[in-house]
Amino acid sequence: MPTAANRLDWVDAAKGLSIILVVMMHSAYGVGEDLNGTGVLHYIIGWATPFRMPEFFLISGLFLGQVIARPWTAYADRRIVHYLYFYALWAVLQIVFKVGLGTGDFASVGSQILWAIVEPYGVLWFIYMLAVYSLVTKLLFSFKVPHWLALAAAAALQIFPVTSGIGIVDHFAAYFVYFYAGYAFAPLVFRIVASAQGNALWAALALVGYAVIEGYLVFAGGAELHPRGITMGYAALPVLHLALGFIGSLAVCLTAALLIRLPWMGWLRWLGEHSIVVYLSFSIPMAASRTLLLKTGLITDVSTVSVIVMSIALLSPLLLYWLIKKTGWGRFLFERPAWAHIPGTPGSRSTIKPAAVQPAE
DSSP states (O other): OOHHHHHHHHHHHHHHHHHHHHHHHHHHHHHHHHHTOOOHHHHHHHHHTTTHHHHHHHHHHTTGGGTTTSOHHHHHIIIIIHHHHHHHHHHHHHHIIIIIIHHOOGGGHHHHHHHHHHSOOGGGHHHHHHHHHHHHHHHHHHTTOOHHHHHHHHHHHHHSOOOOSOHHHHHHHHHHHHHHHHHHTHHHHHHHHHHHHHTHHHHHHHHHHHHHHHHHHHHSSSOEEETTEEEOSGGGSHHHHHHHHHHHHHHHHHHHHHHTTSGGGHHHHHHHHTHHHHHHHSHHHHHHHHHHHHHHOSOOOHHHHHHHHHHHHHHHHHHHHHHHHHHOTTGGGTEEEGGGSOTTSTTSTTTOSSOOEEEOO
16 A cells, blocks of 8 residues: 555544544443443543543644645635534534524524634534634744744643633643644654554554553542543643643554554544544434433443444434435535635635535545
Protein backbone atom coordinates (compact mmCIF):
# COMPACT_ATOMS: atom_id res chain seq x y z
CA MET A 1 0.00 0.00 0.00
CA PRO A 2 1.45 3.42 -0.92
CA THR A 3 2.54 5.52 2.04
CA ALA A 4 -0.02 8.29 1.44
CA ALA A 5 -2.92 5.85 1.25
CA ASN A 6 -1.60 4.01 4.30
CA ARG A 7 -1.58 7.20 6.32
CA LEU A 8 -5.14 7.98 5.37
CA ASP A 9 -6.22 4.49 6.33
CA TRP A 10 -4.79 4.63 9.83
CA VAL A 11 -6.07 8.15 10.36
CA ASP A 12 -9.57 7.00 9.45
CA ALA A 13 -9.16 3.97 11.71
CA ALA A 14 -8.11 6.30 14.55
CA LYS A 15 -11.24 8.36 13.93
CA GLY A 16 -13.22 5.11 14.10
CA LEU A 17 -11.76 4.32 17.53
CA SER A 18 -12.47 7.88 18.59
CA ILE A 19 -16.14 7.88 17.67
CA ILE A 20 -16.65 4.51 19.36
CA LEU A 21 -15.27 5.95 22.60
CA VAL A 22 -17.45 9.06 22.31
CA VAL A 23 -20.66 7.10 21.75
CA MET A 24 -19.65 4.64 24.46
CA MET A 25 -19.19 7.43 26.99
CA HIS A 26 -22.51 9.14 26.34
CA SER A 27 -24.37 5.82 26.27
CA ALA A 28 -22.82 4.55 29.51
CA TYR A 29 -23.23 7.80 31.40
CA GLY A 30 -26.83 8.27 30.30
CA VAL A 31 -27.78 4.74 31.32
CA GLY A 32 -25.72 5.01 34.50
CA GLU A 33 -27.56 8.15 35.52
CA ASP A 34 -30.99 6.66 34.82
CA LEU A 35 -30.25 3.39 36.66
CA ASN A 36 -28.02 5.05 39.28
CA GLY A 37 -25.18 2.59 38.80
CA THR A 38 -22.02 1.78 36.86
CA GLY A 39 -21.16 -0.97 34.41
CA VAL A 40 -18.27 -2.36 32.44
CA LEU A 41 -18.36 0.48 29.91
CA HIS A 42 -17.83 2.95 32.76
CA TYR A 43 -14.48 1.32 33.49
CA ILE A 44 -13.41 1.39 29.85
CA ILE A 45 -14.37 5.05 29.50
CA GLY A 46 -12.82 5.85 32.87
CA TRP A 47 -9.54 4.35 31.68
CA ALA A 48 -9.73 6.34 28.42
CA THR A 49 -10.67 9.64 30.09
CA PRO A 50 -7.22 11.31 29.87
CA PHE A 51 -7.09 10.96 26.08
CA ARG A 52 -10.68 10.42 24.89
CA MET A 53 -11.25 14.01 23.69
CA PRO A 54 -7.60 15.10 23.26
CA GLU A 55 -6.99 12.44 20.61
CA PHE A 56 -10.10 13.49 18.69
CA PHE A 57 -8.79 17.05 18.45
CA LEU A 58 -5.17 16.06 17.79
CA ILE A 59 -6.25 13.85 14.88
CA SER A 60 -8.43 16.69 13.56
CA GLY A 61 -5.37 18.92 13.37
CA LEU A 62 -3.07 16.48 11.55
CA PHE A 63 -3.86 17.69 8.02
CA LEU A 64 -4.41 21.36 8.84
CA GLY A 65 -0.92 22.16 7.54
CA GLN A 66 -2.05 21.27 4.03
CA VAL A 67 -4.64 24.07 3.96
CA ILE A 68 -3.43 26.64 6.50
CA ALA A 69 -1.67 28.76 3.85
CA ARG A 70 -4.73 29.05 1.61
CA PRO A 71 -6.35 32.47 1.17
CA TRP A 72 -8.72 33.39 3.97
CA THR A 73 -11.87 32.88 1.90
CA ALA A 74 -10.97 29.36 0.79
CA TYR A 75 -9.72 28.43 4.24
CA ALA A 76 -12.77 29.80 6.03
CA ASP A 77 -15.13 27.98 3.71
CA ARG A 78 -13.45 24.60 4.28
CA ARG A 79 -12.45 24.81 7.93
CA ILE A 80 -14.90 27.24 9.54
CA VAL A 81 -18.14 27.63 7.56
CA HIS A 82 -18.08 23.89 6.86
CA TYR A 83 -18.30 22.96 10.54
CA LEU A 84 -20.65 25.79 11.46
CA TYR A 85 -23.16 24.64 8.84
CA PHE A 86 -23.41 21.16 10.34
CA TYR A 87 -23.39 22.52 13.87
CA ALA A 88 -26.23 24.93 13.17
CA LEU A 89 -28.32 22.36 11.30
CA TRP A 90 -28.01 19.62 13.89
CA ALA A 91 -28.32 21.96 16.86
CA VAL A 92 -31.71 23.06 15.55
CA LEU A 93 -32.77 19.45 14.89
CA GLN A 94 -31.69 18.26 18.32
CA ILE A 95 -33.29 21.17 20.15
CA VAL A 96 -36.57 20.65 18.33
CA PHE A 97 -36.46 16.91 19.07
CA LYS A 98 -35.26 17.02 22.68
CA VAL A 99 -36.90 20.21 23.90
CA GLY A 100 -39.90 20.61 21.64
CA LEU A 101 -40.99 17.01 21.01
CA GLY A 102 -39.32 15.55 24.09
CA THR A 103 -40.75 17.89 26.73
CA GLY A 104 -43.48 19.71 24.84
CA ASP A 105 -41.87 23.02 25.74
CA PHE A 106 -42.00 24.53 22.25
CA ALA A 107 -41.98 28.03 23.75
CA SER A 108 -38.33 27.70 24.74
CA VAL A 109 -37.15 26.14 21.46
CA GLY A 110 -36.45 29.52 19.85
CA SER A 111 -34.54 30.87 22.85
CA GLN A 112 -32.41 27.74 23.08
CA ILE A 113 -31.58 27.94 19.38
CA LEU A 114 -30.46 31.54 19.83
CA TRP A 115 -28.45 30.61 22.92
CA ALA A 116 -26.72 27.82 20.95
CA ILE A 117 -25.11 30.50 18.79
CA VAL A 118 -22.85 31.62 21.63
CA GLU A 119 -22.93 28.54 23.88
CA PRO A 120 -22.01 25.23 22.17
CA TYR A 121 -25.03 22.94 22.38
CA GLY A 122 -24.85 19.48 23.93
CA VAL A 123 -22.63 16.88 22.29
CA LEU A 124 -22.27 19.13 19.24
CA TRP A 125 -19.78 21.32 21.10
CA PHE A 126 -16.99 19.36 19.41
CA ILE A 127 -18.11 20.50 15.93
CA TYR A 128 -18.50 24.09 17.15
CA MET A 129 -15.01 24.10 18.67
CA LEU A 130 -13.41 22.71 15.51
CA ALA A 131 -14.51 25.89 13.75
CA VAL A 132 -13.20 28.03 16.62
CA TYR A 133 -9.86 26.20 16.77
CA SER A 134 -9.45 26.46 13.00
CA LEU A 135 -10.11 30.21 13.13
CA VAL A 136 -7.64 30.81 15.95
CA THR A 137 -4.94 28.66 14.33
CA LYS A 138 -5.31 30.57 11.07
CA LEU A 139 -4.95 33.86 12.97
CA LEU A 140 -1.81 32.59 14.70
CA PHE A 141 -0.44 31.51 11.32
CA SER A 142 -1.32 34.86 9.71
CA PHE A 143 0.45 36.79 12.48
CA LYS A 144 3.41 34.38 12.27
CA VAL A 145 3.25 33.36 15.91
CA PRO A 146 5.96 30.69 16.52
CA HIS A 147 4.73 27.19 17.26
CA TRP A 148 6.56 27.08 20.58
CA LEU A 149 4.86 30.24 21.80
CA ALA A 150 1.39 29.15 20.72
CA LEU A 151 1.88 25.72 22.29
CA ALA A 152 3.25 27.19 25.51
CA ALA A 153 0.24 29.48 25.88
CA ALA A 154 -2.21 26.70 25.01
CA ALA A 155 -0.51 24.31 27.45
CA ALA A 156 -0.70 26.91 30.20
CA LEU A 157 -4.46 27.21 29.65
CA GLN A 158 -4.81 23.45 29.98
CA ILE A 159 -2.53 23.06 32.99
CA PHE A 160 -4.22 25.83 34.97
CA PRO A 161 -7.87 24.79 34.48
CA VAL A 162 -10.20 27.52 33.27
CA THR A 163 -13.66 27.12 34.78
CA SER A 164 -15.51 30.24 33.70
CA GLY A 165 -18.79 28.43 33.15
CA ILE A 166 -18.79 29.71 29.56
CA GLY A 167 -18.61 26.68 27.29
CA ILE A 168 -16.62 28.19 24.43
CA VAL A 169 -14.00 29.56 26.86
CA ASP A 170 -13.65 26.41 28.94
CA HIS A 171 -13.53 24.05 25.95
CA PHE A 172 -10.94 26.25 24.27
CA ALA A 173 -8.72 26.22 27.33
CA ALA A 174 -9.07 22.48 27.83
CA TYR A 175 -8.41 21.17 24.32
CA PHE A 176 -6.92 23.74 21.96
CA VAL A 177 -3.41 22.61 22.85
CA TYR A 178 -4.11 19.17 21.37
CA PHE A 179 -5.61 20.51 18.15
CA TYR A 180 -2.67 22.87 17.65
CA ALA A 181 -0.19 20.10 18.49
CA GLY A 182 -1.77 17.91 15.81
CA TYR A 183 -1.14 20.70 13.33
CA ALA A 184 2.36 21.61 14.54
CA PHE A 185 3.68 18.08 15.10
CA ALA A 186 1.94 16.27 12.23
CA PRO A 187 5.22 15.31 10.47
CA LEU A 188 6.56 13.84 13.72
CA VAL A 189 3.35 11.89 14.35
CA PHE A 190 3.46 10.44 10.85
CA ARG A 191 7.11 9.40 11.31
CA ILE A 192 6.39 7.71 14.65
CA VAL A 193 3.43 5.82 13.20
CA ALA A 194 5.46 4.73 10.18
CA SER A 195 8.21 3.48 12.48
CA ALA A 196 5.70 1.58 14.60
CA GLN A 197 4.24 -0.10 11.52
CA GLY A 198 7.72 -1.27 10.64
CA ASN A 199 8.22 -2.64 14.17
CA ALA A 200 4.76 -3.96 14.93
CA LEU A 201 5.77 -6.36 17.73
CA TRP A 202 7.65 -3.73 19.72
CA ALA A 203 4.88 -1.21 19.12
CA ALA A 204 2.27 -3.70 20.40
CA LEU A 205 4.33 -4.43 23.52
CA ALA A 206 4.75 -0.70 24.14
CA LEU A 207 0.98 -0.21 23.85
CA VAL A 208 0.31 -2.98 26.36
CA GLY A 209 2.76 -1.41 28.80
CA TYR A 210 1.14 1.98 28.27
CA ALA A 211 -2.34 0.54 28.89
CA VAL A 212 -1.26 -0.90 32.25
CA ILE A 213 0.42 2.33 33.38
CA GLU A 214 -2.55 4.38 32.20
CA GLY A 215 -4.92 2.19 34.18
CA TYR A 216 -2.86 2.56 37.33
CA LEU A 217 -2.63 6.35 37.03
CA VAL A 218 -6.36 6.69 36.40
CA PHE A 219 -7.72 4.33 39.05
CA ALA A 220 -5.09 4.66 41.79
CA GLY A 221 -4.75 7.66 44.08
CA GLY A 222 -8.31 8.10 45.27
CA ALA A 223 -10.22 7.58 42.02
CA GLU A 224 -14.01 7.25 42.19
CA LEU A 225 -16.31 5.94 39.48
CA HIS A 226 -19.71 7.63 39.23
CA PRO A 227 -22.79 6.92 37.11
CA ARG A 228 -22.07 10.14 35.15
CA GLY A 229 -18.26 10.05 35.07
CA ILE A 230 -15.07 9.45 36.98
CA THR A 231 -12.96 11.33 39.48
CA MET A 232 -9.50 10.29 38.34
CA GLY A 233 -6.65 9.53 40.67
CA TYR A 234 -3.05 10.46 39.85
CA ALA A 235 -3.99 11.05 36.20
CA ALA A 236 -5.85 14.20 37.24
CA LEU A 237 -2.65 15.95 38.33
CA PRO A 238 -2.32 19.01 36.04
CA VAL A 239 0.97 18.43 34.16
CA LEU A 240 0.53 14.66 34.16
CA HIS A 241 -2.99 15.07 32.77
CA LEU A 242 -1.61 17.11 29.86
CA ALA A 243 1.13 14.55 29.19
CA LEU A 244 -1.32 11.63 29.30
CA GLY A 245 -3.51 13.45 26.79
CA PHE A 246 -0.63 13.56 24.32
CA ILE A 247 0.64 10.05 25.03
CA GLY A 248 -2.85 8.59 24.83
CA SER A 249 -3.54 10.40 21.56
CA LEU A 250 -0.38 8.93 20.07
CA ALA A 251 -1.32 5.51 21.44
CA VAL A 252 -4.66 5.69 19.60
CA CYS A 253 -2.82 6.52 16.37
CA LEU A 254 -0.43 3.59 16.86
CA THR A 255 -3.26 1.21 17.74
CA ALA A 256 -5.15 2.25 14.62
CA ALA A 257 -2.03 1.84 12.49
CA LEU A 258 -1.57 -1.73 13.73
CA LEU A 259 -5.24 -2.72 13.56
CA ILE A 260 -5.73 -1.45 10.03
CA ARG A 261 -3.12 -3.93 8.80
CA LEU A 262 -5.47 -6.77 9.71
CA PRO A 263 -7.62 -7.77 6.72
CA TRP A 264 -10.84 -7.93 8.76
CA MET A 265 -10.53 -4.42 10.23
CA GLY A 266 -11.64 -2.52 7.14
CA TRP A 267 -14.92 -1.70 8.90
CA LEU A 268 -13.01 0.44 11.40
CA ARG A 269 -11.53 2.54 8.62
CA TRP A 270 -14.96 2.92 7.03
CA LEU A 271 -16.49 3.93 10.35
CA GLY A 272 -13.79 6.54 10.86
CA GLU A 273 -14.29 7.86 7.36
CA HIS A 274 -17.93 8.49 8.30
CA SER A 275 -17.31 9.42 11.92
CA ILE A 276 -18.83 12.88 11.50
CA VAL A 277 -22.09 11.25 10.38
CA VAL A 278 -22.21 9.34 13.65
CA TYR A 279 -21.14 12.31 15.75
CA LEU A 280 -23.83 14.55 14.32
CA SER A 281 -26.74 12.19 14.71
CA PHE A 282 -26.07 9.53 17.35
CA SER A 283 -27.59 11.38 20.31
CA ILE A 284 -31.20 11.18 19.11
CA PRO A 285 -31.37 7.37 18.63
CA MET A 286 -29.25 6.97 21.77
CA ALA A 287 -31.72 8.90 23.91
CA ALA A 288 -34.75 7.28 22.30
CA SER A 289 -33.45 3.71 22.64
CA ARG A 290 -32.40 4.28 26.25
CA THR A 291 -35.82 5.63 27.15
CA LEU A 292 -37.67 2.77 25.44
CA LEU A 293 -35.46 0.06 26.96
CA LEU A 294 -35.79 1.41 30.48
CA LYS A 295 -39.55 1.87 30.16
CA THR A 296 -39.98 -1.81 29.34
CA GLY A 297 -38.23 -2.76 32.58
CA LEU A 298 -37.09 -6.02 31.00
CA ILE A 299 -33.38 -5.25 31.38
CA THR A 300 -32.02 -3.38 34.39
CA ASP A 301 -28.34 -4.32 34.26
CA VAL A 302 -26.27 -1.20 33.58
CA SER A 303 -23.66 -3.01 31.46
CA THR A 304 -26.21 -4.79 29.26
CA VAL A 305 -28.38 -1.73 28.69
CA SER A 306 -25.32 0.42 27.98
CA VAL A 307 -23.99 -1.97 25.34
CA ILE A 308 -27.39 -2.20 23.62
CA VAL A 309 -27.86 1.58 23.64
CA MET A 310 -24.32 2.12 22.35
CA SER A 311 -24.84 -0.35 19.50
CA ILE A 312 -28.08 1.33 18.45
CA ALA A 313 -26.50 4.78 18.69
CA LEU A 314 -23.60 3.69 16.47
CA LEU A 315 -25.60 1.83 13.85
CA SER A 316 -28.63 4.10 13.50
CA PRO A 317 -26.72 7.04 11.94
CA LEU A 318 -25.07 4.67 9.47
CA LEU A 319 -28.44 3.23 8.52
CA LEU A 320 -29.82 6.75 8.04
CA TYR A 321 -26.78 7.65 5.93
CA TRP A 322 -27.30 4.53 3.78
CA LEU A 323 -30.97 5.37 3.26
CA ILE A 324 -30.11 8.93 2.25
CA LYS A 325 -27.52 7.68 -0.23
CA LYS A 326 -29.99 5.14 -1.59
CA THR A 327 -32.95 7.49 -1.97
CA GLY A 328 -31.27 10.87 -2.45
CA TRP A 329 -33.59 12.40 0.16
CA GLY A 330 -32.09 14.41 3.01
CA ARG A 331 -28.60 14.75 1.59
CA PHE A 332 -28.31 18.18 3.22
CA LEU A 333 -28.10 16.41 6.61
CA PHE A 334 -24.59 15.11 5.91
CA GLU A 335 -23.53 16.94 2.74
CA ARG A 336 -23.13 20.69 2.57
CA PRO A 337 -25.19 22.15 -0.28
CA ALA A 338 -23.90 24.78 -2.69
CA TRP A 339 -25.73 27.67 -1.01
CA ALA A 340 -23.85 26.95 2.24
CA HIS A 341 -20.48 27.76 0.65
CA ILE A 342 -18.81 31.15 0.51
CA PRO A 343 -19.35 32.51 -3.03
CA GLY A 344 -16.39 31.82 -5.28
CA THR A 345 -15.09 28.85 -3.30
CA PRO A 346 -15.11 25.25 -4.59
CA GLY A 347 -18.60 23.81 -4.33
CA SER A 348 -20.40 27.16 -4.27
CA ARG A 349 -23.09 28.04 -6.80
CA SER A 350 -20.73 30.31 -8.69
CA THR A 351 -18.12 27.60 -9.25
CA ILE A 352 -20.14 24.47 -10.00
CA LYS A 353 -21.83 23.32 -13.15
CA PRO A 354 -24.36 20.71 -11.97
CA ALA A 355 -25.65 20.77 -8.39
CA ALA A 356 -22.92 19.73 -6.02
CA VAL A 357 -22.51 19.12 -2.35
CA GLN A 358 -19.59 18.71 0.02
CA PRO A 359 -19.62 15.70 2.36
CA ALA A 360 -19.46 16.36 6.07
CA GLU A 361 -16.02 14.76 6.21
